[in-house]
Amino acid sequence: MDKKNNAVSICVICKNNYTGLGHNAEPLAVGECCDRCHADLVKVGWDKHNEIIDKLNEHSVPRKIPKDKQNLIGIGMILGAILMIVVTVWN
Numbered sequence: 686m687d688k689k690n691n692a693v694s695i696c697v698i699c700k701n702n703y704t705g706l707g708h709n710a711e712p713l714a715v716g717e718c719c720d721r722c723h724a725d726l727v728k729v730g731w732d733k734h735n736e737i738i739d740k741l742n743e744h745s746v747p748r749k750i751p752k753d754k755q756n757l758i759g760i761g762m763i764l765g766a767i768l769m770i771v772v773t774v775w776n
């Protein structure tokens with residue numbers, strides 16, 4: 686970042702001129718946007734995004750395999766082991 690604070694740039698979102706360093710416009714757009722777009726759109730978007738991620742974490746943690754599926758996996762492993770023993774013994 687070697688842009689000067691008084692440099693004039695064009696906002697990638699609203700296409701208006703702005704002065705200053707600008708803000709990362711991602712994920713709304715690639716490039717940099719003005720203070721206003723950052724405050725009104727990008728920041729709001731990120732806040733919402735983080736809110737959703739938090740909610741998602743609340744809902745999915747701890748992410749466990751349901752009991753009935755655990756039993757199926759256990760039975761599958763036992764059957765696999767028996768099959769391997771049988772095949773080994775018969776050969």
Ligand SMILES: [Zn+2]
Binds near residue numbers: 696697698699720721
């Ligand atoms: Zn803008």
